[in-house]
Amino acid sequence: MKIHDATTAPNPRRVRIFIAEKGIEVPYEQVDIVNAVNRGEEFRTQKNPMGTLPVLELDDGTCIAESGAICRYFEELYPDPPLMGVDAQDKATVEMWNRRMEFELFQPTTLAFQQQHAFFKGRVPQVPEYAAVSKEKAEKSLAWLDEVLADRQYIAGERYTVADIVAQCAVDFGRVVKIAIQPDQKNLARWHEEVSARPSAKA
């Protein structure tokens, strides 16, 4: 088993943090995303037709892409500590917050980068106005998340979950497009300090 990885990119980091929280060791193989090896014929036909990272490759050659799917795989194999909920209600609640973090914060943050940065020129169609709108959406989501965190320690409640990981990766990646926690967003700053102090944050 190994994970095709890229240390600078936010989606692979979601998986690395998740795995670090589980306390398991999985070998990582770096893919040269700068030279778009992930978008080449070989990678697309053999690893992931979407041409993106991360990809989990199992010993039988099965390749599983999509960060959420890879996290699910490890959650099923290693349920402790639970990062995706413990019973029907809790699992649904974590999933709700995870999807909110993905669609309301992570996606607009990465779009603010993708839609205007030279790295993605020729990889995806770019509309700079869409980058600006996405940045604005991500900033609004940060303000909303600050309110959410007023009465709870973590995003989905009192336990650290995958929703925190997705939000943490979005906030940290936001630096490259100048999306930042504002000085008055004290709840968000407190939460970010806490998740950043976990050993997994180094992943």
Ligand SMILES: N[C@@H](CCC(=O)N[C@@H](CS)C(=O)NCC(=O)O)C(=O)O
């Ligand atoms: N939906 C996918 C998104 C994967 C993705 O967009 N990966 C980015 C890195 S964060 C990538 O491979 N970028 C390089 C490229 O698009 O060429 C997931 O959840 O893993």
